[in-house]
Structures are given as C-alpha cells and as structure tokens.
Amino acid sequence: MKxxxxxxxxxxxxxxxxxxxxxxxxxxxxxxxxxxxxxxxxWHVALYAMVLAGHAAPEVRIDRVIKMxxxxxxxxxxxxxxxxxxxxxxxxxxxxxxxAADRIFGLLPAAQALEFRALWDEFEAAETPDAIFGKSIxxxxxxxxxxxxxxxxWREYNVTLDQIxxxxxxxxxxxxPTVWTYIRARVEHFFVTQD
Amino acid sequence: MKxxxxxxxxxxxxxxxxxxxxxxxxxxxxxxxxxxxxxxxxWHVALYAMVLAGHAAPEVRIDRVIKMxxxxxxxxxxxxxxxxxxxxxxxxxxxxxxxAADRIFGLLPAAQALEFRALWDEFEAAETPDAIFGKSIxxxxxxxxxxxxxxxxWREYNVTLDQIxxxxxxxxxxxxPTVWTYIRARVEHFFVTQD
Ligand SMILES: [Ca+2]
Numbered sequence: 001m002k003x004x005x006x007x008x009x010x011x012x013x014x015x016x017x018x019x020x021x022x023x024x025x026x027x028x029x030x031x032x033x034x035x036x037x038x039x040x041x042x043w044h045v046a047l048y049a050m051v052l053a054g055h056a057a058p059e060v061r062i063d064r065v066i067k068m069x070x071x072x073x074x075x076x077x078x079x080x081x082x083x084x085x086x087x088x089x090x091x092x093x094x095x096x097x098x099x100a101a102d103r104i105f106g107l108l109p110a111a112q113a114l115e116f117r118a119l120w121d122e123f124e125a126a127e128t129p130d131a132i133f134g135k136s137i138x139x140x141x142x143x144x145x146x147x148x149x150x151x152x153x154w155r156e157y158n159v160t161l162d163q164i165x166x167x168x169x170x171x172x173x174x175x176x177p178t179v180w181t182y183i184r185a186r187v188e189h190f191f192v193t194q195d
Numbered sequence: 196m197k198x199x200x201x202x203x204x205x206x207x208x209x210x211x212x213x214x215x216x217x218x219x220x221x222x223x224x225x226x227x228x229x230x231x232x233x234x235x236x237x238w239h240v241a242l243y244a245m246v247l248a249g250h251a252a253p254e255v256r257i258d259r260v261i262k263m264x265x266x267x268x269x270x271x272x273x274x275x276x277x278x279x280x281x282x283x284x285x286x287x288x289x290x291x292x293x294x295a296a297d298r299i300f301g302l303l304p305a306a307q308a309l310e311f312r313a314l315w316d317e318f319e320a321a322e323t324p325d326a327i328f329g330k331s332i333x334x335x336x337x338x339x340x341x342x343x344x345x346x347x348x349w350r351e352y353n354v355t356l357d358q359i360x361x362x363x364x365x366x367x368x369x370x371x372p373t374v375w376t377y378i379r380a381r382v383e384h385f386f387v388t389q390d
Contacts (some may be wrong), residue, residue, distance in 0.1 A: 015343060018308070037235065040216045141209075
C-alpha cells in the first residue's frame with residue numbers, strides 16, 4: 001500500500017475518534033458543572049492507570065493497560081454509554097458494541113485494525129491480568145468524581161452503598177484490592193455524612 | 196509511609212487533574228460545536244501517538260511518548276493554555292508552567308512526583324527522540340480538527356499557510372516527516388479551496 005493511503009486510513013480513524021468527545025456519561029466532572037464526556041474520561045482513566053500502577057498484580061504490563069484504556073470506550077461512538085447504575089439489556093448492548101468495534105477499528109490499516117481489536121476484545125473479556133486491572137481502574141475513577149461533585153450519578157440513580165459494593169466494589173477489588181480498601185472507606189464516609 | 200496516606204496523595208493528584216477538563220483550547224472539536232478542552236485533547240493526542248507510532252524514528256519508545264502526552268498539559272490547570280497562533284510572553288509563560296509543575300506533580304508521593312516531573316521536563320525540552328516525536332504529535336492533531344471544523348483556530352486568528360509552515364510544520368516535520376508530508380498536502384488543499 002502507498003504511504004499516503006496508509007496514513008489516510010489512520011487519519012480517518014483518528015478523526016472519527018473525535019466523536020467520542022460528544023458522548024456524555026452519567027458521572028459529572030468534579031465541580032458538577034456538566035456531565036463528563038467519554039473522551040476526557042478515557043484520558044483520566046489512562047492517567048489513573050499510570051499513577052496507580054504500583055497497586056496492580058506484579059504480572060500486569062501497565063503500558064498495555066494504558067493502551068486498552070485509551071481504546072476501551074471508542075465503541076460508544078456508535079453504541080452509546082451504558083451507565084452502570086442504569087437499566088439496559090446487556091446482550092443487546094454487547095451486540096451493538098461488537099458491530100461498532102467492527103466499523104471503527106475497521107477504519108485502520110488491516111494489521112493495526114487487528115491489533116487494536118485484539119486489545120479491545122481482551123479488555124472486554126476481563127480475563128487477563130492486564131484487562132482485570134484496567135477494568136478496576138475504569139470503575140474507580142467515577143467514585144472519586146461522584147464524591148467530588150456531591151453525589152453525581154449515585155444521586156441521579158438513588159444508589160445505595162450496598163449497590164456500590166455489589167456493582168463496583170467486586171470489580172475494583174478483583175484487580176486493585178488495596179485501592180478498593182482505600183476508596184471504599186472514603187465512599188462509606190461520604191454516605192454516612194450525606195444521610 | 197502508610198499505604199493509605201500514599202494512596203491519599205495519589206488520589207489528591209488524580210482528583211486535581213480533573214480540572215484540566217475545564218481548560219479550553221483555541222481549537223474546536225470536529226463539528227465546531229464547542230472548544231476542545233485540554234483533558235480530551237490529552238486523550239486524543241495519546242491515541243494519535245499510538246496510531247502513528249510506526250512513523251516515528253526507530254529509537255522512539257512509544258510507551259514513554261504516550262505517558263508524556265498524558266501528562267503534558269496538566270500545568271495548564273494553573274498556567275492556562277497558550278494558543279500557538281496567539282500572542283503571549285514565552286518567558287513569563289514558561290515561569291508560570293514551572294511553578295504549576297512544582298505544585299501539581301508535588302501532590303504525588305515523592306518518588307512518583309520526581310518520575311512524572313522528569314517526563315514533563317523531558318517533553319518540554321524537546322531534545323530526546325521521544326519528546327521530539329511527542330511534540331510532533333501534539334502539533335498534528337489540531338490541524339485535523341481545524342480542517343474538520345471548517346477553519347477553527349486558523350479562522351479565529353487569520354492564520355496563513357506560510358504561518359502554519361513556520362509555526363507548526365517545522366515542529367511536525369522534525370519528529371514525524373512522513374506524517375507532515377501527508378497532512379501538509381491536505382492543509383494546502385484546504386486553504387486553496389477555502390479562498
Ligand atoms: Ca464505559
């Protein structure tokens with residue numbers, strides 16, 4: 001393939017990716033001024049991974065985790081965000097996200113499309129140490145934002161501490177147990193002092 | 196240091212970082228609906244680096260470049276963004292950014308503060324292959340956004356193609372010459388068809 005058409009495919013992907021900045025999440029940013037979008041969320045969780053790398057299992061390769069987190073939400077361009085505390089049909093959402101991955105990663109040159117898709121599939125499967133740590137990180141960041149913004153998506157969805165333990169805690173504790181112990185204490189304190 | 200106070204410092208940094216989502220840049224997002232913020236910009240340029248890694252010099256370590264790009268704009272929380280086509284006092288801005296780096300990286304546990312500060316200093320100095328490639332990537336992304344949005348910050352600042360060559364082209368070509376050749380042709384075509 002000619003150099004210029006290779007680059008044209010890479011830029012088609014990178015320019016399409018900009019649409020992730022228009023996908024809004026249930027969590028507000030820290031000052032509660034507006035919802036967080038999935039583009040800035042992807043930056044923030046990659047930074048979380050970089051900072052919290054020392055709390056991962058020793059076999060975790062943080063560079064791969066960061067790449068997974070940079071890619072993990074791109075499918076939302078077609079499939080939308082599904083708030084963890086909201087109602088959605090998991091099987092239907094999974095099918096939508098697979099179609100989105102086909103289309104969006106398919107914009108890239110073939111070898112890179114395969115490489116990125118494999119990282120996304122690995123993250124979604126949540127079976128390897130890298131994916132398990134990445135999923136923990138993705139679940140931790142909204143806890144801090146919800147506390148900073150005075151309740152955020154917990155308030156909107158009337159979420160209880162037991163629901164956070166069940167929906168979020170199990171996943172965070174699986175990949176980053178020391179981080180969960182730390183943030184769980186803060187979340188409990190937040191709930192006690194809000195009531 | 197106790198585990199919990201170590202994590203408290205890491206979270207103080209990560210929660211402070213959220214303020215980067217409120218720093219607005221001169222470049223609009225693709226649909227010209229609003230200015231891009233520096234948090235989502237940081238995600239987008241990290242993704243650019245990941246996609247365009249094959250166009251870097253062979254000695255470039257892309258994982259370090261991605262980390263630099265995730266950190267590179269954090270100083271704007273205190274020092275603000277300085278549009279490349281706008282007027283500003285470079286020495287004064289540099290002094291502000293160094294103070295910002297002291298404060299913001301200083302929130303982290305000591306060893307991590309040093310590690311992150313060293314990455315940021317290396318990026319700013321633009322002397323190592325990793326920093327040179329990272330700087331190229333940071334300059335390429337706004338070109339695509341300005342074209343997508345119909346002119347963006349070029350229109351706002353009445354920028355000419357010669358000014359783009361001088362202010363942006365030299366820096367992009369230094370770290371990613373094949374990428375510059377490709378995007379330069381698109382930018383020229385954009386200017387010709389706009390006139
Ligand atoms: Ca998500």
